[in-house]
Every structure is written in C-alpha cells, then in structure tokens.
Amino acid sequence: MSYHRKSGVISSPAAAAGQGAPRLLDQVRAALRVRHYSIRTERAYLQWIRRFIVANGKRHPRDMGPREVEAFLSMLAVKGNVAASTQNQALSALLFLYRQVLGIELPWMDEVVRAKRPQRIPVVLTREEVTRLLALMEGRYGLMESLLYGTGMRLMECARLRVKDVDFGRNEICVRNGKGGKDRRVPLPRKLEELLRAQIARVEVIHAEDLAAGHGEVHLPHALARKYPNAGRELGWQYVFPARGRSRNPRTGLTGRHHLDEGGLQRAVKAARFQAGITKPATCHTLRHSFATHLLEAGHDIRTVQELLGHKDVATTQIYTHVLGRGAGAVLSPLDRE
Incomplete structure (x- = not known):
C-alpha cells in the first residue's frame, strides 16, 4: 500500500x-x-x-x-x-x-474511552433581550436573524431557503431537507412579509443579471438536475439569501451563485450581542431555543412545538420546559421568606 x-x-x-x-x-x-x-x-x-x-x-x-x-x-x-x-x-x-x-463489519467496540456528554440546558433570551438584539441588526442579516427567531429554523435551514418555499398566500415557509432529511412547515411572521417580498425582488434582479452573463444555474439537490434539466435556472429554485458573488460548485464544476456564507451572520450576531449588553453566550441557535421557549410560555402545546422544530422525539423538545417559569425561577428561595 x-x-x-x-x-x-x-x-x-x-x-x-x-x-x-x-x-x-x-x-x-x-x-x-x-x-x-x-x-x-x-x-x-x-x-x-x-x-x-x-x-x-x-x-x-x-x-x-x-x-x-x-x-x-x-x-x-x-x-x-x-x-x-x-x-x-x-x-x-x-x-x-x-x-x-470496505465492506467490513466492526464488532462493538467496548474498550473505547467515551468523551463525556455534558447535560446542559439551552441558553434562552428574554423577549426584551431578543428585541434589543434584533433592533441592532439590519439588512439581510437583520432579516435572517428575525426569521430564526420568528420561525425556529436552524441557521443552515435559513441560509438554504429557496424562493419557491416561501408561501405568502398560506403565511408559511416550507423547510426542505432539515435535520434527518425531513421537510416541515413553519409560520411566516406577518411582520416580515414586506421585507421578504423586497428581498425576493432583489433576488429576481440578481438572477436576471446572472442569466444575462451566461450563468444563473443554481445547485439542485439529489438527482433533480437530471430529472428537470432547466429547473436550476428558474427563479423559484434560487436562494432567498444569495452570495454576493458567483462561485464554482466543487461537485459539478458549474459556476453559479451559492447561498451567502453563514459565518458573516454569526459574526454580526456576536457583535450585536456585545453592543446590546447581553452577557449570555447567545448565538444564532439561541434564537431557535428562544422561539421554542416563548411558544411554550404562551401556552402552545408541546407537540405543536415539536413539529415546528422538527424534533423526532418529544423528549428533545421537553428540554425547554426546564427554562420555563415552572423551574428554578418559580421557586421561592428560603432567603426571600424572611
């Protein structure tokens, strides 16, 4: 060898x-x-x-x-x-x-020293902290961050959102190929409708320019490019949040416009968190946690929240009950009884 x-x-x-x-x-x-x-x-x-x-x-x-x-x-x-x-x-x-x-089945490896998985509860922002954070973000990043909180989407689900999956008529967004390869529907916040329409209008202009330059074909999942050869050039398949420039697809070799780099959004959220004076280690994923917790606080059924988050097991969703008012925050400390 x-x-x-x-x-x-x-x-x-x-x-x-x-x-x-x-x-x-x-x-x-x-x-x-x-x-x-x-x-x-x-x-x-x-x-x-x-x-x-x-x-x-x-x-x-x-x-x-x-x-x-x-x-x-x-x-x-x-x-x-x-x-x-x-x-x-x-x-x-x-x-x-x-x-x-290699076609080799390894027997169960009992001798592996396992790294310990810590049992932690999620970081959750208050409604007031969310308002302060979102108020400091604008443009595409501001819209994306509002979507993360308003829909409970994961960061990459938002970055990979396609134009065709935003349904203004039904006020919902279809999240395609989420974790575990599952699709689901989440609510489209009415406060973001106008901003989303404007963003899609910008995408239409960018896509027309790409087509005029001889490009404009976006990556399609799985074998759809073979089944629908022209679909990649349609507006509906374009990313809602496209990259600023064109790039070469490492798998197909075609030059097109990918979705924007999620790293820029993560850095923008970090900067806004410091500016807002939020000491919690909040990230983009924190807004997903906040979405779930605030829905439960508002009285929504945990099964509904499970479906919106795309959790396979309700036990995963139950972690958010630990940060509700029924937890440690609802207990009166002995010191306060004096």
Missing part, C-alpha cells in the same frame, strides 16, 4: 501501477454522494479518515481493525480532550469507511 502525500489518499500497489483502481478517499467520496450526504459531512468524514490513517503510520485501513479504531477514538477523548459530539463524528466517519466502503 502507498500513501499519496499531495492528496492524502492511500491506494493499493495495483492502483499505483496505473491499473485504474480508485483511490480510497475517492471511493469514500463516491459512497457519500451516492447516499446524498451533505458537502459538509463529506468534508468532515474525509478529514477524520485522513487523521486516522496518518495516526497509524499511513497504513491502509483494511490492514487495521477494531483495535486501531478504539485506540484512535480513545486518544481523541484522553489526549485530545474533545467534546462527545466530536468523538461521535469521528466514530461515524470510521464506521462509514469500514461498513460502506
């Missing part, structure tokens, strides 16, 4: 001799795309597989097994002191490699 330093890929001697066998990471990449994994998951899995290979002297994974996998994952927890979610992602990447690519 040989390791290609430039690409970080291990191949067999036959492949190195030019017999055309695909390199290992190319096989992983192909397997991920066949199963419609996101580009983010693809990059993360490839990174963990590279780290696993390098950590074991660049040996081919077929020549290793549970012992090496257990040692690598335990090293992440003990020496790397990684979060439980990070270790689980590395485990998922290696299980995918062995099961889906």
